[in-house]
Amino acid sequence: MQRTNFGEMACSIARTLDVIGEPWSPLILRDVWVGMSRFDQLQADLGISRKVLTERLNHLVDQGVLERHPYDNRPRYEYRLTAKGVELVDLLMVMVGWGDKWLAGEAGPPVLYRHHACGEISHVDLRCAHCGEPMHAGDIDLLPGPGAAA
């Protein structure tokens, strides 16, 4: 398919896509997040080809998003989220929020979140890390940062 390399672009969106933008990668993270951690489990749950699953897991491990943990004396491994990977779950949670709102249809959302702090069924909302007020597309100005392209 001869895919363009997004990792070289001066854009954090493109760079993030270089890590998890390939087909299946977000779904693999989702499964690992909810506790599915072994090769055959993932393969069966996703219905992904074993070849592609191998490629994706290697890439995610290379990128420091997943870690391989031996769990037996044999060459058997579990995949776990690293700290870097755990923070990617934020992205998944936002995807879930958008998909629940715009794509779930009559049946409603497939999964609900209960928030530990308040005990309620809820979902995520984006806030400014500085002042705590809502922060969405129209609430910001974009400025060139230090890593901007020359």
Place this chain on the structure above:
Amino acid sequence: MQRTNFGEMACSIARTLDVIGEPWSPLILRDVWVGMSRFDQLQADLGISRKVLTERLNHLVDQGVLERHPYDNRPRYEYRLTAKGVELVDLLMVMVGWGDKWLAGEAGPPVLYRHHACGEISHVDLRCAHCGEPMHAGDIDLLPGPGAAA
């Protein structure tokens, strides 16, 4: 590529990927978000093949994420975000946040956000829509929802 159809899965992540999971789609949304709206502009800025750009734009319009607006008497169009598309920008903002933190390196982030409400350079944080407390991977329990697979 004979890609698996994510849209049929009972998972809001998979369904969202069905809308914007193909290569380039998030970058197209980014460009439209920052005001780049015409075919040739997008093509030149992204370096994407015209064929693929055509396919992606059609798909995003079909999915109700972008709208085509004529801007001349000739057949000339601008692409704009719909309400559904504007809310996808949340996803982009979270990707930026993660990429800035984990992938920007020495040079620092390529782009900065100034939040209108407080005037500060900031970034997004995920909060519970119900109680306003932080809401990340470890702060929730997952429960089956009404649209769960049988």
Place this chain on the structure above:
DNA sequence: CAATTGGGGTTCCTTTACGGAACTCATCGC
């Protein structure tokens, strides 16, 4: 009024990557 330009796509061809099934390899438990 013919020639050029520019936006917005098609068409065609080559290269890559996905899907699926079969196969390998090492180690247990029996």
Place this chain on the structure above:
DNA sequence: GCGATGAGTTCCGTAAAGGAACCCCAATTG
């Protein structure tokens, strides 16, 4: 010793990305 199990690898057919060339139409330009 013998099948079962986990974790991959190999191989082939097909579909999708990349790239360049081409097309259509309206408005300038000379």
